[in-house]
Amino acid sequence: MKILFLTAEAAPFTKVGGLGDVAGALPAALRAVPGAGLDVRVVTPLHGGARARITTPLERVARVSVPHPSGPLGAEILATTYDGVPFYFVHAPGLFDDSIAVYHQDTGWDGHRYAFFCLAALELARVIDFVPDVLHANDWHTAPSIPALHRARFSDPKLGRARTALTVHNLPYVGWGAGPAMRAFGLVPGELPRVAPEGREMPLPIGLSLADRITTVSPGYAREILEPEFGAGLDALLRARKDALVGILNGIDTELYDPKTDAALPQRYDATTALAARAVNKRALRRELGLVHEQGSVDEPLPLLAVVSRLTGQKGIDLVPDAIRALARDHAFQCVILGTGDHALEEQLLRLAGELGDRVRVRVAFDEALSRRIYAGADMLMLPSRYEPCGLAQMIAMRYGCVPVARDTGGLSDTVRDLDLHDAPTGFLFPVASSRSLAFGLRRALATFAAVSPRTGEHCAREGRFAMLQQNGMREDFSWSRAALAYAHTYRELVTGETR
Structure with a gap:
């Protein structure tokens, strides 16, 4: 034919x-x-x-x-x-x-x-x-x-x-x-x-x-x-x-986006070695971006949130600053934002970084290698799109073990299975394109990340339901x-x- x-x-x-x-x-x-x-x-x-x-x-x-x-x-x-x-x-x-x-x-x-x-x-x-x-x-x-x-x-x-x-x-x-x-x-x-x-x-x-x-x-x-x-x-x-x-x-191109072979990563990995390797990558990413804790350490178990996107209204990037500000009042976390696009949105994000100091880093750039290091080191990826015909970032993120927190729309709905709605969940969905709804989705993700282990009584992002989300996402088939x-x-x- x-x-x-x-x-x-x-x-x-x-x-x-x-x-x-x-x-x-x-x-x-x-x-x-x-x-x-x-x-x-x-x-x-x-x-x-x-x-x-x-x-x-x-x-x-x-x-x-x-x-x-x-x-x-x-x-x-x-x-x-x-x-x-x-x-x-x-x-x-x-x-x-x-x-x-x-x-x-x-x-x-x-x-x-x-x-x-x-x-x-x-x-x-x-x-x-x-x-x-x-x-x-x-x-x-x-x-x-x-x-x-x-x-x-x-x-x-x-x-x-x-x-x-x-x-x-x-x-x-x-x-x-x-x-x-x-x-x-x-x-x-x-x-x-x-x-x-x-x-x-x-x-x-x-x-x-x-x-x-x-x-x-x-x-x-x-x-x-x-x-x-x-x-x-x-x-x-x-x-x-x-x-x-x-x-x-x-x-997505599963040969290009493959943490087992990605030369941009400090530590390569697959689904069986992801949790330990991603911890190495997270420390390296924090060091690269200067995201240190108050005590000057890059080893604190703070959750690391991320945005990798075109900086446009369609992608809902204007919703991010107020959501991050709301979270910052009662949650400990850090955030990295990478992308280029609307100049006014770039300026809003840079102001956010100025307000929150060592909690937020913004890189106004198109940097393919850095984007993959973010997928390999960040814990959660924000995807607050107003509409999304398909979306690639959530698929790439899951392949690297980064958990998506996404608006329930279009291709995001087809690819992200919500923790509370599916037997084999891969992330979190929120219903409305608003800062408040995005913050709600992030709070759910942060609560799951910070849950304590019923076995040890300690923080268990590396062994509990959050780790399950990472493992499920890495096993998804998003090949062409x-x-x-x-x-x-x-x-x-x-x-x-x-x-x-």
Whole structure:
């Protein structure tokens, strides 16, 4: 079965957000599904900086031309293989080249660039005679490929027979400003009765209306986007297309995020050696960050809380300062916060660190190695997201034995099993995106961490229910092979007509 996978970004070549991680890992996992016979090929733009990250030879395989009212637009197609997957890069000077970033603040210009990219990708499929059984698009940037393929069903029956899947990674980004480009390239269908008038020229609503299957990145998010609170104005459309919607939980790179082999850690470990090794890592992390106790020691058994996140309102980071202040009045703990994002939030967190001195450290940075040392040394990870389509941090944290304290939403609900609600719990969930609710969740976690042993009468974070949470989390399967099986089943349904 042939799968043409279109994406605006793909790690390790380009990565801005979670889509890059998905597109860098899922295609290889799909090709590895036993017995599925999936020939997955990825098409992505050649963005600024990508060429330097391509370590295998690049081959010029085609030149393609896309009609436009201003005259034909051309692109060069370069190809390489990464992790066993063919990657095709669309290189078009002035649109996609070494000097241009993945996304631009001018969504009108991005609409023009990505509509062109989608048409160039379909032209590439014709030129190399790779007629896909399934065209898999991701988010609004590649959603224009779906009306383009519908148009091809009349002009090119061979290509037009492909079925279409559209994965929504973050629903609120619909392609505002792309309407003029969609019209110019002839990608606005005549009638879309299920789409509100203001959305009938936007890439994502058009794609959602026409795709044969809609997927999103967790079962919880698939349920939530049917409701007005999370539906970004598209909930009515999605309810009308409910039978085509499926949620498939993302995975993580379990080779990259593996405490047994992670060279960034002072002490490596697995589930059987985690408790002692994590104590070593915790001391080293405190020393690295200057988190000493009042007596100048890094060995005090204080719980260490953490945030590793983009610093944005969507991630609920604005809720953290007041929650930490409330806890600080009656709990002993320390906290480390790592991330970059909204400048105002960065300033709020730095003020918090100034107020609480040796209890809080804030690093305004993107530091992949430090993030893994935090996962390996902190006791709890805060995830107060207002909405979370999937989320990767909680999966990585659990793999490293760091217990998540998460808002009960989207993919967080699918991956974190609450201590009081499950037989094999992995963390703590709190119901509302508020500082008070976050503080409540943290108090539950701190109480569990500080519980005394019925056997020894001493502090027992290393032997009681908190240790059980750590062990359960480390044994979870968050690999891409699990997600790939679900996508392979979805493709088979589309091509064979099997029902779920």
